[in-house]
Amino acid sequence: MDALRVQSVNLEHAQNQRQHNTEGLNSASLVVRRGQPFKLTVAFNRRYIPNRDGLILRVELDRLYNDIPITFSRDPSQWSAYFQQGSLDSTKASLCVCSPANAPVGVYQLQMMSPSGPYNFRVGQFTLLCNPWCSADSVYIADESQREEYVKNDFGLLYQGTAKNVIFRPWSFDQYENGILDICMMLLQVSPEHKRNWRTDNSNRSDPIYISRVVSAMINSNDDCGVLQGNWSEDYSGGVNPSDWNGSGEILRQWAQSRCSPVKYGQCWVFAGVMCTVMRVLGIPTRVVTNFDSAHDTNGNLVVEEFYTETGEKLPRGQDSIWNFHVWVECWMKRADLRAGFDGWQVLDPTPQERSEGVYRCGPAPVKAIREKRMDMPFDIPFIYAEVNADVYVCIVQQGKVLSCSIDTDKVGSLICTKSLGSNRPQDITSTYKYTTAIQPVTSNSTMAAPTLANTSRSPDGLSVKLRFLKAPVIGGNISFSVTVTNLESTWKTVRQHVNAQAKSYNRSPSDTFWEAHNTIQLAPHESKVLEHQISYRQYAMLGNRQLVNLAVVVMDVASQKRVLASEEFNLTSPTISIQIEDEGSVVAQKVQVAMVTFTNPFSEPVSGVLTMAGAGLLEDKVFFNIALQVGESMQTAVKFTPKMAGVKMLHANLRLNNNPAVIRGFRTITVRAA
Structure with missing residues (x-):
């Protein structure tokens, strides 16, 4: 009888990657997860005879290897290779390979060898990843x-x-x-x-x-x-x-x-x-x-x-x-x-x-x-x-x-x-x-009401001061806020108010003052006075790409020279780009779809720049548009995209202006159905 020879091995990429939740991960090699069997279809020159024939599967990672005898049962504690029951009735057989759930992550080479001779057959390679679907893996997450x-x-x-x-x-x-x-x-x-x-x-x-x-x-x-x-x-x-x-x-x-x-x-x-x-x-x-x-x-x-x-x-x-x-x-x-x-x-x-x-x-x-x-x-x-x-x-x-x-x-x-x-x-x-009750975040891209940003400070010497924004600060509009000063005592007070605004980057101290205001006010016993302030767009337009402001107010009791401070660091919200999908409920993989992208110039001056569209799994490459808009003018453009695979994807837009520091963004999540 002829010696057993392997003629070909099919790594069954599509089936294995579907079962291992690695679909879509692009690689020249098969991609699987540890602790879970993957299947190979092996073609021999003749039928495999269990009591006579023997094969060893070598699994090699960067010159470190395991030689695994091919058997008919799985051992979950170590590398194992075994024929599926009933798969040896012809010259083709289904072989399962399984790594332990703590196998090293890496790119492995596979060979089949005869235990009695120098014969070997190079099967190919596979990439082994951690397996959050496997309860024995240390990255397992149940939900x-x-x-x-x-x-x-x-x-x-x-x-x-x-x-x-x-x-x-x-x-x-x-x-x-x-x-x-x-x-x-x-x-x-x-x-x-x-x-x-x-x-x-x-x-x-x-x-x-x-x-x-x-x-x-x-x-x-x-x-x-x-x-x-x-x-x-x-x-x-x-x-x-x-x-x-x-x-x-x-x-x-x-x-x-x-x-x-x-x-x-x-x-x-x-x-x-x-x-x-x-x-x-x-x-x-x-x-x-x-x-x-x-x-x-x-x-x-x-x-x-x-x-x-x-x-x-x-x-x-x-x-x-x-x-x-x-x-x-x-x-x-x-x-x-x-x-x-x-x-x-x-x-x-x-x-x-x-x-x-x-x-x-x-x-x-x-x-x-x-x-x-x-x-x-x-x-x-x-x-x-x-x-x-x-x-x-x-x-x-x-x-x-x-x-x-x-x-x-x-x-x-x-x-x-x-x-x-x-x-x-x-x-x-x-x-x-931490053991604390955190504040409820207000998101500028949501449909919630504009955030009420306020900060109050109180002095043991009889004064309190409160900063309050009258509306959410948006790039292109005025920054409107009030300062409320309250006399907490039963005597008249003369109070000096100093308000100061500085541009700030998120990771460092503010730069020099770009706006300030100073007032002297009289307060009757237990009286509060509200002073409203406004910083115009032209006064803060020089901020560049630093869209954060440190705003502080110091009030001083002239008689006692005691001071109290309230401060707030706030961000200027950029306008957004709107993205709408035509027939959004019927987005299907491998079918051309259309998104309508809209932006209106909210600034008090004309703007020009480059609009960039991107979307993993939707657009093969970035798409660029040159735009130029007068004050209040709108632009609308159609962007065609073809989803590569089912799932929830994101299409996003980025507008970089030539004569304005604001970076304007927009995004849309899209549910793609299988073809």
Whole structure:
């Protein structure tokens, strides 16, 4: 009888990837998840005879291999290969291959060999990912809606602005775009850990804790050939303004095509968006999180100091800082390295701020450990705890002397949120980080009423002052607000009021004053007076792309020289682009659809610029339109798109104006049905 020979092997890509929830992940190799069998169809030169013939399947990862005897049963604790029952009746057989649920993530080679001779047959390769659908995998997440959102969803919304006026920023994770999966696997291969000891690195890739620390370091380029170079200087020559990125795919492709030269430039939301892509591709449930009023406590004393002049100008003093928002990611995993109770969401921050074990990375830190102030646990919990819990000392100073000081224990970490499951609304997750009642966010892209932004301060010496916005501040319109000063005592008071407005970037102290007002008023016992103020568009048009303002009011009792301060940092909301879909209920994969894109110039001057349309899984490439609009003029254009696959997708628009600093965006989520 002829010796048994393998003539061909079909890797059954479509069936396996459908069963492994890897459909749409583009790679030259089969893509499967660990802890779950995948099927091969093997064609022999004759029928396989169980008691006579024998075969070994070699599974190789970067020169590390397992030789697996092909049997008729599965062993879930280790690599196994077995024929399906009843599949040996002809020269073709169905062979199942299964990895353990803790197998290392990577690109594997498959060979079939005879145990008695040198014969071998190269089957091909497959990419093995983590498996959040497998209960034995340490990234298992039980809720299917969470797996849909945190693993399979290829678009998201990142939240910026301020806690009282949250702004949506659409982001395309692009994990189903051509080449992205292979680039994510390459990222692991070029890491310092792999170069230092490839054997240990490959072995450690069984653990999502290890994987997440490698990826956190590799997203920034500070210590290695990582993906992104950070830049907060406002000079982006030689690269891309971080605000102009709207997805991860372009960044990852540019990094790979440049042979791992860092892409210029990134800031926190860009680092987080790209990391979310890589982790979702690797099969680790991940979501992007925004922490509003995020403290950077450099000396670790859980105190951040802010200084104002006696006329309300905020001073750039001190090494500590509070960012209006900071963006990181959370990944879902078990923490076998910790005692019970700390599985679940873990904070990871790829923005290069502080070193962790000598490398610019942060986490994974259990969210629950942050809430419980477990400073003894790894990784980087003290730094993250301060980001959401530091106290703020607000001082009024004059010629180096502190005139008054107050403590704000609620400002830092005032709102922590992420995209809701299956919705574009922000989900408030503040209570998972700290024992507090967070404020209710108001989102500028919603249909809710305009936010009422107000701040009240009270002095023990008989005065209170309240800042209140009369309407939501929108770029192109006037900033209208009132200052209410109240005499809390039974004597007449002469009060001086100083109001000060400064432009601000989200991550640093304000710049010089661009608007101020000063008044002297008389207050009868227990009297309140309301002073209304207005800052015109022409007075703040010079802000550039800094759409944040620090507004402060200091009132002083002339007799006692006692002062009280109220301040508010607020964002100017940009106008939006409208996107409407023709026959929205019948959008079908592989069928041409039409979106109508509309924008009206709200500014008091003509505008011109470039409108960019993008959408992962909808548009093959970006689409560009030149526009020029007079005051009050509208534009409408039709954009054709062809969905590649079923699911919920996002079409988004970005308008960059030539003569106006505002960046104008719009988005539409689209449910695509199978053809």
